[in-house]
Structure formats: structure tokens, C-alpha cells
Amino acid sequence: MSTGTEQLVESELDTQEAHAHHGPAKGISRWFLTTNHKDIGSMYLWFSLVMFMTGGCMALLIRAELFQPGLQFLEPAFFNQMTTMHGLIMVFGAVMPAFVGLANWMIPMMIGAPDMALPRLNNWSFWILPFAFSIMLMTLFMEGGGPNFGWTFYAPLSTTFAPPSVTYFIFAVHMMGISSIMGAINVIVTILNMRPPGMIMMKLPLFVWTWLITAFLLILVMPVLAGVVTMMLMDIHFGTSFFNAAGGGDPVLFQHIFWFFGHPEVYIMILPAFGIVSEIIPTFARKKLFGYSSMVYATSSIAFLSFIVWAHHMFTVGIPLMGELFFMFATMLIAVPTGVKVFNWVATMFRGSMTFETPMLFAIAFVVLFSIGGFSGLMLAIAPADFQYHDTYFVVAHFHYVLVPGSIFSIMAGVYYWLPKWTGNYYDEKMGRLHFWLSFVGINITFFPMHFVGLAGMPRRVPDYALQFADFNAVSSVGAFLFGFSQLLFIYNVVCCIRKRNQATDRVWEGAHGLEWSVPSPAPYHTFTKPPKVD
Amino acid sequence: MNLILSAKNLSRICSYATVSVLFFTVPTVYADWQLNMREGVTEISRAIYDLHMVIFWICVAIAIIVFGVMLYSVIYHRKSRGAKAHNFHENLYVEIAWTVIPMVILIGMAVPATGTLIKMYDARESDLDIQVTGYQWKWRYQYLESGVDFFSSLTTPQEQIVGDAEKTENYLLEVDNPMVIPVGLKVRFLITANDVIHSWWVPDFAVKKDAIPGFINESWTIVEEPGIYRGQCAELCGKDHGFMPIVVEVKSKADFDIWVSEQLLAQAEKAKSAEKRWNLDELMVLGEEVYTKSCAACHQASGEGIPGVFPALKGSLIVQGDPAAHINLVLNGKPGTAMQAFIDQLSATELAAVITYERNAWGDSLGDIISPSQIAKMKQ
Numbered sequence: 001m002s003t004g005t006e007q008l009v010e011s012e013l014d015t016q017e018a019h020a021h022h023g024p025a026k027g028i029s030r031w032f033l034t035t036n037h038k039d040i041g042s043m044y045l046w047f048s049l050v051m052f053m054t055g056g057c058m059a060l061l062i063r064a065e066l067f068q069p070g071l072q073f074l075e076p077a078f079f080n081q082m083t084t085m086h087g088l089i090m091v092f093g094a095v096m097p098a099f100v101g102l103a104n105w106m107i108p109m110m111i112g113a114p115d116m117a118l119p120r121l122n123n124w125s126f127w128i129l130p131f132a133f134s135i136m137l138m139t140l141f142m143e144g145g146g147p148n149f150g151w152t153f154y155a156p157l158s159t160t161f162a163p164p165s166v167t168y169f170i171f172a173v174h175m176m177g178i179s180s181i182m183g184a185i186n187v188i189v190t191i192l193n194m195r196p197p198g199m200i201m202m203k204l205p206l207f208v209w210t211w212l213i214t215a216f217l218l219i220l221v222m223p224v225l226a227g228v229v230t231m232m233l234m235d236i237h238f239g240t241s242f243f244n245a246a247g248g249g250d251p252v253l254f255q256h257i258f259w260f261f262g263h264p265e266v267y268i269m270i271l272p273a274f275g276i277v278s279e280i281i282p283t284f285a286r287k288k289l290f291g292y293s294s295m296v297y298a299t300s301s302i303a304f305l306s307f308i309v310w311a312h313h314m315f316t317v318g319i320p321l322m323g324e325l326f327f328m329f330a331t332m333l334i335a336v337p338t339g340v341k342v343f344n345w346v347a348t349m350f351r352g353s354m355t356f357e358t359p360m361l362f363a364i365a366f367v368v369l370f371s372i373g374g375f376s377g378l379m380l381a382i383a384p385a386d387f388q389y390h391d392t393y394f395v396v397a398h399f400h401y402v403l404v405p406g407s408i409f410s411i412m413a414g415v416y417y418w419l420p421k422w423t424g425n426y427y428d429e430k431m432g433r434l435h436f437w438l439s440f441v442g443i444n445i446t447f448f449p450m451h452f453v454g455l456a457g458m459p460r461r462v463p464d465y466a467l468q469f470a471d472f473n474a475v476s477s478v479g480a481f482l483f484g485f486s487q488l489l490f491i492y493n494v495v496c497c498i499r500k501r502n503q504a505t506d507r508v509w510e511g512a513h514g515l516e517w518s519v520p521s522p523a524p525y526h527t528f529t530k531p532p533k534v535d
Numbered sequence: 536m537n538l539i540l541s542a543k544n545l546s547r548i549c550s551y552a553t554v555s556v557l558f559f560t561v562p563t564v565y566a567d568w569q570l571n572m573r574e575g576v577t578e579i580s581r582a583i584y585d586l587h588m589v590i591f592w593i594c595v596a597i598a599i600i601v602f603g604v605m606l607y608s609v610i611y612h613r614k615s616r617g618a619k620a621h622n623f624h625e626n627l628y629v630e631i632a633w634t635v636i637p638m639v640i641l642i643g644m645a646v647p648a649t650g651t652l653i654k655m656y657d658a659r660e661s662d663l664d665i666q667v668t669g670y671q672w673k674w675r676y677q678y679l680e681s682g683v684d685f686f687s688s689l690t691t692p693q694e695q696i697v698g699d700a701e702k703t704e705n706y707l708l709e710v711d712n713p714m715v716i717p718v719g720l721k722v723r724f725l726i727t728a729n730d731v732i733h734s735w736w737v738p739d740f741a742v743k744k745d746a747i748p749g750f751i752n753e754s755w756t757i758v759e760e761p762g763i764y765r766g767q768c769a770e771l772c773g774k775d776h777g778f779m780p781i782v783v784e785v786k787s788k789a790d791f792d793i794w795v796s797e798q799l800l801a802q803a804e805k806a807k808s809a810e811k812r813w814n815l816d817e818l819m820v821l822g823e824e825v826y827t828k829s830c831a832a833c834h835q836a837s838g839e840g841i842p843g844v845f846p847a848l849k850g851s852l853i854v855q856g857d858p859a860a861h862i863n864l865v866l867n868g869k870p871g872t873a874m875q876a877f878i879d880q881l882s883a884t885e886l887a888a889v890i891t892y893e894r895n896a897w898g899d900s901l902g903d904i905i906s907p908s909q910i911a912k913m914k915q
Contacts, residue, residue, distance in 0.1 A: 069706065070698045077774045077841065144843025150771045156748065157731040157773060160871050161671075163844055245749020246870065251732060252747060285612075287620040294630055316734060316769075317745045318752035321656045325649060332641045336634060343633045346601060349608040353620040356613070364609070368602060375594035382644065384651040385587045387743045388572055388580075391734060391769040456569040457738045459769045462777030464696060466707050471568055 023525045032127070035119030036525060037104045040126050042422075044101030045415070047129060049491070051093030052408075054137075056484050058086040063446075063480040066473050069465055079463035080148035081140060087151025091269065092176045093133055095403065098411045099272040100125075100183045103211050106418065107187060109516040109523065110205045112532040113194035118186045125182040132175035139165035150461060152262065155243035155254040159235045166236065170229045177222045184218035187211055196531030202293065203534070205514055209296050210275030213303045217264045217271070220307075224261040228254065252317055259310035267306045270402060271299060273370075273410030274341055277363045279514070280417050281345050284360035285352030286511040290344045298337035298344075305334050315386040324383050331381040335374070342371055357509070358432030362413035365405055365440050373401030376451065391461075394454025400447045409439075412490065419497055420504035424522030427497040431489060438486035445479025573738050576760050580741035582651045590644060658755040661723035663716065669726075669733030669746035669768070671873055672775035672832060675880070676714045679725075683798040686880050687712045688828065689778050696778075708765040711828075713782035717791035718761045726752045729875060734770035737783055743769055758785045773873070774844075775832050809883040809907035815891070818904060822892025825885045830893075833873060838897040845873065849897040858894070858905060865890055866913065883911035 024030045024039065034040060062082050065074045074082065104122065108115055116122045139146035144163030147153065158166060191204070191212045204212075231254075234240040241247025243254045274295075282289045289295065311319055311327040319327075345367050354360070376398040380389050389395060420426050449472035458469045465473065504521040515534075519527045574584045612618045668675040673688035687710045694700035696707075703709075716722045726735050728746035736743040740756040758764075766781040786794060827836065830848075834840050838849035848854050853861050865886060868876035877886060887907040894903055 069702060071696055072698065076777065077844065080771070080774065080776075142843070144841075148774075154732055154771070157771065161731050161773060161873055245747075249749075251749065285620065286614070288622055288624045290624050291630060293625070316743050317747065318750065321653065324652060324656075328648065328652070329645060332645060335641060336637050339637045340630070340634060342601060346605050346608070347629070349605060350612065351618075351621040351623070352608065352612050353614045353618045354609065354612055355615070356609075364605070367605065371598065371601065375598065378594060379587065379590050382586055382590055382648045384579075384583050384648055384655060385590065387655070388583055388587070388738065388741055390743060391736075452568075452570045455572040457573065457766070459736070459767050459777070461771045462767075464707060464777050467702060467704070468569060 033123070035115070035123050037108050037116045037119070037122065038422075038523065038525065040116075040122050041101045041104030041106075043126055044097045044104060044129075047126070048094050048096075048098035048101060048411075051089050051097065051133065053487070055086050055089035055094055056487065058082045058089070060480060060484050062086065063477040065463055066465070067477040068474065069467055069470050071464055074463060076463045077145060077148060080150075080461070081146045083461050084147045084150055084153075085136075085140065088136065088147070089133070090403070091151060091265070092173075093129075095269045095407045095411070096180065097129060099211075099214070099269075099407075100180075102207075102272065102276070102411070102414050102418075103183075103187055105422065106516060107190055107208055107211060108194070109519065109527055110208050110514055111191065111194065111199055112196045112515045112528045112534065113190060114526060114529045116186050117189040117194050121182050122186055125179045125186065128175050128179040132172045132179065135168050135175070136172040139163075139168045142168070152258060153232075154258070155232060155235070155251050156245075159232050159243055162236070167233065170233050173229045174226055177226045180218050181222045184215035184222075187215040188219070191215075196528075196534055198534035202296070205275075206278035206289065206292070206295055207272065207275035210271045210278075210299050213299050214268050214271045217268050217303055217306065221261040221264040221268075224257060225265075228257040228261065231257075252314075255314050255317060256310070259313045260307075262313065263310040264303075264306040266399070266402075267302060269407045270370075271303065273366065273407050274299060276410045276414040276417075277345065277366050280359050280363040280413055281348050281367075283417075283509050283511045283513070284357060284363070285349050285354050287348060287352040290347035291340075294340055295344055298340040301337040302334060305330065305337070309334065312381060312383075312386070315383050316390050328381060328383040332378065335378050335381075338374055342367060342374070355510075357416075357429060358427075358436055359413045359417035361433065361436045361440075362409045362416065365436070366409045366413065369401055369405030369409070369443070373398055373403075373406055376401065389454065391459055392454040393450045393458045393460060396460055397447050397450035397454055400450070404447065405440075405443050412439075415494070417509075418516070419494065420508045421516060421519075421521050421523055423498050424504055424520075425497050425500060425502045426504050426508075427493050431493045431496075435486055435489040435493065438489070439483055442479050442483030442486055446476050446483055447479075449473075449475045449479075575739040575741055576758055576762070576764070577740050577756050578759075579651070579655055579756070580739060582654070583741045586648055586651060589647070593640060593644065655754075658723050658753045660721065661755060662720040663722045664725060665714065665716070665722060666725045666727070666751075667714075667735050667746065669728035669730075669735065669772065669779075670875060670880075671730050671773050672768075672779040674714075674733075674735070674779065674781060675729075676712075678795070681795050681799065683795055683802070684879075685712045685798070687714065687782070689780060691778075705765065707778065708767070708780045708782070710780055710782045713763070713784045715784045715786055715791060715794050716758065717788045718758055718785050720788065721755055721757050723753065723755045726754060730873065731772045732770050733768050733772045733779070735766075735781060736769040737764050737766035737781055739764045739766075740783075745770055758783075761785045761787060778832075805882045805884070806911070809887075809911035811907070813884070813887070813904075813907055815895070815902075815904050818888045818891040819895060821885065822888035822890075823896070825881060825889040826892050826896075829877065829881065830889065838893070848893055854893050858890075858903060861894070862886075862890055862905065862910070862913070866910075878914060883907045883914055886910045886914075 031043060061074065065072060065079060104116065142165040144165060146165055147169045149158040149162060191208055231242040235242050235244060241249035243249050243251050245251060278289055278295060309327060309331045311323060312331040315324060380386055380398060416427060416432055453469045453472045456469065458465055506521050507517050508521060515532060572584055572587050574581055664679040666677040666679060673686050675686050677684045690709050690711050691707050692700065695702050726744045726746045727750060728748045730748060733746040734743060735746055740758060742754045742756050744752045744754040762785055764783045768776055768779045833845035834848050838847060840847035853864060866876065866878040868874045884907040887905045887910045890905045
């Protein structure tokens, strides 16, 4: 982060010119065979955008069905497939690949490395994904339909009582897991080994720090996910009884293993977001981040705590009192480092000199709306109260507040922030702001009323509901369509930014600091082929 | 000790504050635009409601401070107003303060929450024990002391669900046989499931416990006011998860005792009806009724099932083949599949009727009658 780190030596520019003939290969094979971190980053981002729109269409189908009580558009069996696929696609297909895409583009440029440490592995980790998701989406057309047991796929609904396509689902999850683990290894090796002299750990930009910690979380928990789906596979096809009570197994064991993966997983989806916002707010406040080291420590504590709170997803399964108390206290503790982060962002904005370009608007909305998601998270942590909140729309409101205006907004903020560096052109600022305001209003109309219906007693994952929930559900559906369709503006803006010439400066933003802004705009195909000087 | 007191006081102040805030007063239980959690009708549900309000107001207070500072900065520290950045950073005292103060608030919150949780876990010395079993997609209530035993499933007609009829007041929240419990007595629920995981939830009692196959979970309640209380299954349990409500009728002890004896009498009557001679038409009429209630959710009213998920009965080899195999499948189910054992769910007459119906409906009329007395013998 420090301003001294961005010294680009003269010879660096010469090298880049000398390598100009060394550009990307021509034609389609460029994308299949590329080992370039920028190409792979772009592919990850496009892939995640496609998945975001796919999962979004499913969400709109869900909201259309829930617009009124009664069954109008979807059969309950298909409705369950939609909720399941929406969750899986958004988590594994949209949010995670988008962060990996940003990591690919930005980590080498931020630390001054020429590329990711393991470029071929990088190519492979990306190219697994389209196949994994094709397999997953294919299940929707199979006899018996696709996965219909929720993205948490609790056994035995997902084993003994699952449609035959569950085997394809398991295979797809394995492939995604392999992709994530390889991506994470690459990130860790790059950050630990590819830093130029002088780039000590405590000088790393926060986006790099948060990604390093996220990568460790991935390596630790993706194998757990692989384990649990393998146990499912064994139960379904090889006659074991891991989760089958009639055979001496334990359905609750499934939930313990799943959430041991699942809770760190939700932090995998938010820690890089913290990093992005910690880059953007100082830039547009024209002021140093208030507490760099406390941010690093807070992120590490959150990562550690994420491993000892998993059973707060299971307060109603009947765990013993002592277990219940332990997980309640541990969960409440997370509020402390999370609070530290929010206070830091606010203190960074305080007495700054702020301007409100699109990335900053998204970042500020992130801080406010993520905090609201944090507050409902704190409420959910209170175990006795969770007996009323659990599995209601209150939970749906909570996790959508941390994931949509949390992760998704941070990704959009990041894309707007770095887009001029990637393409060499400024995006249309007016359209960007319009996209922000429509999204901001849409998101709140969609998810805020879900708090109310949840508290009033509406359970999650139902295709139809009692009459007293009708009004707020109609409001939510209207908001969802507003939010969904305003994303077309985003796509239009990105495409225009790539095509229309509106030359961006190298620094792009007046208050930007960091190595990535010291290379030309657009960033050449190869950057930092010679390590920059960092003091 | 001080902490406990202050937390308790805070909780009381907050409840008063709640009442005074018009925004959160709920005129009737089933009002539309209901914003807040229900207070409920038990000591536990009110304790939970108070905890919920305390933590809610704490969050509101923190939000006002944090968002207030943010808003102030956004308005006054903008470049367009000529604000210059003051490059201050890292202040140990501030950082200690914003770590320690939240810790203290959290401890203040954890103390009353722990107290309530300990109370919720104390299911000892119950006056009445009811085993609650989740099935796809209905509930079974077994009164352990008196032997009353019945299933409870949705009665909202399909026409209302698909929009061919006006939806009535308790749409999706009405059942054929509600659970009945006495007012003011400690009722213990022993909760389990037959197939997948369900969750038994009545918001007014603040009782929510997962029903897990192979496990028996405990929960309890003492309801203070007679009335009808409605809830729903809270854990995704397959296709009709949204269609397995819970209705609990709370009666005075005397009325409850009368209800128990009526139930026992009716159960005996039902068992006896198998002794009567039934003809094909009578069985078909009853059979269709039973089929619609117990079988159609999976095998569909047309008998065609859902390909790949629930097999068709129309034209099935079992339905058209040996009656003994058909009877065996209906009575004992098929382990490891969604096909439940109906031996305890239905009376001998109902079983005979529904099997007869399946063998004679949908065009492939075999003309054979399964007699109730035959089934009654197999049930013993």
C-alpha cells in the first residue's frame, strides 16, 4: 500500500516494448492454450458473468413464482431445483470465479510479478470450470430433474431420497473443488515467492493479503467438501451408511462436515471483498487506510474464527447445551474483528477528500449494506433467538445482504475500478452511476422486506406461502426484477468500455497508489518482466 | 452480577421502547405487513422476543453511530466542498477502544442469552409426552401416556393452491387432525422423523426442533392461553416441504381429557369397521379419498407418478400382479425409498380401500376386492 512501492525502473518500460511482438497468440487457441494471467483472469471474469446471469435468471423465476401466493409458474419439484441451482451457481460459479479472476489479473500486477507462479496449472484450473458447470446444468434435463435438495444438500434428502442426477452433481462438485484448490495453491505460491525485493509481507496491498488468507481457507476446506460428497457417493452407490441412520450412520454428521467446509466457505466469499474495498476507499478518500496492520490482523482473526463456529448453522439440530453455548460465544466473537474492519473504513473516509465515482459508490454501499448483514448475523448468533430465526426468510435476508451488496457489489466495484487499467479506456461514468443507483434501490427493495416476512414466520425454500406474507413478497419480487434487469446496463457499459476509445491515463484515478497503476493503460500483455524497485 | 442486572434492565427498557414505537406494534397476529417477530404465548417465547428486541436495538444504536459518522464524512469531507485529506492513521487508543467496547456489549448480550438457553434445554418433569414424527409430507402425533395416535396433514384443497378457487383465511396453515394439548401443563415433545430431516416449528411457542431420522430430539412448552396456533415445517424435506403445516389446539385440562377419551373411542371404532362387509363401490369411494390424501402427492391423482422420481401406478406390474405383493408394498413400504410403510398410518379399512382403488382405477379394472378383514388380520 505504501506510496514508495510503485517505483517502476526505466528499463522495465524498454523491456515491455522489446517484448511487444510477444503478444497473445491469434485466434481461438489463444484462449484454450493461454498461460497469461491477464487472459486467464479475463476468462474467469467472463465465465463468472455468464454464471451470474444464469443464476440470476433462476432467481427471477423463483421471485416470479413467489410474487403471489398459490402456484403459478413452477411445479414444487422444479422450484426446489431452481433454489438449489441458484445457490450452487451463485456461490461456485459467480462469486468464487469472479474473485479468482480479479486475483489473476491483479495479484501479479500489485506485487510486481511477471505472472502467476504456476501458469499452466492456472490454465487448467480455469478450463475445468466450464465443464464442471456444464455437467451441473445438464442435470436439469435428466430424468428426475437436477439437484433439488438445497445448496446445502443435507443427507438423507440428498442421498437416499435424491434424484438419480445427484451423481453428476457430486462429480461436478469434485471438479469445482479441484479447480479451487489449484487456484488457491497458485495464489499462495505467487504471493510468497514472486514478490520483488523490498516487497515485504507488511507492504502487500490489502487485496493481496485478503486473497492470501482466502487461499489458505480454500486449501483447508475444499478437501472437506470433497470428502463429504465422496461419502454421499459411497452411500448412494456402494452401500455404505455414513449418513443413513438405519445402517448405523448419522444424518447430523453430514451437517457437521458440510458446515466445517461451509462456514469458512462463506468467508472465502467475503474476505477478498474486504480487500477490494480496502483498496478503493483510500483511493477515493485520497487518504491512507486508517489501520493497515489492524486490517491484516482482523482478517486473520476472522479466518481463524471461521473454523470454530460451524455449528451455529445447526442450533436447532439438538446439539447439547454446552456445544450450543460454545458456538454461540464463538460466533458472537466474530463481530469484534468485523467491527474493526468497518470502523477502519469509516475512519479512512473521515476527514478525507472524497469523490464519488462508481467504484466508490459501490464501496460505500458495500460498507453500509454489509454492516446491515453483519447486524442480522449478530442477531442470528444469539442461539435462543435463532430458534425463531432459523430456516426462515430472516436468514435469507441476512445472507443475501452479505453476499449481494457484499460480495457482488465489491466485485462490481473492483471491475469498475480496474476496468480502465485492463482496457485502457474509461467506462461511461454516468451509466456506471445509474447502474449503481438502480442496483442499490433494487437490492434493498428485494431483500429488506425478507427480514419482515422471516420474522413474521415464513420458512425458507417454500414455493407457496400463507396469505399474510403476500404483500412483502410482492414487493421483493418487484425489487428483484429491477435489480436483475439493471445488470444489463453493467454488461453494456463493460462492452462499450472495451470497444469505444476513451483513453485512460496510466494512473487512472487521481488518488490511486500501488504498482498496478505504474504500468501503462491498457496494461501490456506482459508486465514486470523485470522486478520493479520497491523501497 | 452487575452485568446481569444491567442486561436485564436494558431488556426491560427496550421492551417498553418497543411498545412505544408504533412501527413495531402489531394489531392482529395475522395482519399483513407484519414487521416483527411474534411475542408468542409462552414464557420462553417472550424471553426470546425480549432478547431479539434488545439485540435489535443494540444494532440500531451501533448503526446510527457508524452510519452517522459515515454520512457526516460523505457530506462534509468531499472534495467538491474543498475538503483536504488529513493523512492521520493508526491510533492505538482508538483501536483498543473499538475492540474493547464491542467486547463488553457482546458479554452483556451473552449473559441473558445463556440464561434463556439453559431454561429452554430443561425438559425435565413433563406432564405429558408427545412423540412427533415427520413424514414426507405430514406429521404423526403419538401421545405416549394415553396411546392416542394419529397423522396430521394439509387440508387446503388443490384448487385453492393452483388458483381455481378463492384462497381462504388459513390457506396452507390448516390440517385435518390438529395436535391437541392442555393449557398450563408442561408438554414435552419427542421429535424424530421417518424419512428425511424435517423441523417442527410453532412460532407462538418458540419451539423449533429438527426431526431427524434415527434421533429423538427433545423440546417442551407450557402454553398459557387456550387457542389455535399454527406453524410449518422449517427444514427442506423434498417436493411438498411447503405443504406440511402444523396446527396445535390448546384446550383446558377438562376439555383435553374429554378429547382424549373421544379419540380412544374413535380409534376403537375405526378398528372395528374392518369387521363389516364392504362392496366394491363402497371401497372405491373411500379408496379415492384415501388415495388423494396419502398417495397422490407422489404418484399423482392420475396414477402416472413423476418420471424418474416417483413411479407410475397406472399400468404398473405390482398393481396389476399378485395382490399379496401389492398389499405387502403398501403396508410395509420399500426401505431406502420415499415409499413409506402405511401399516400404522391407515386403518385396515382404509388400507383395503386404497389398494382396491389402485387396482381398479385408471381404466385397468381388475375387479378384485381386497377385504378389510383380510388386512386387519395382517395388521395384528
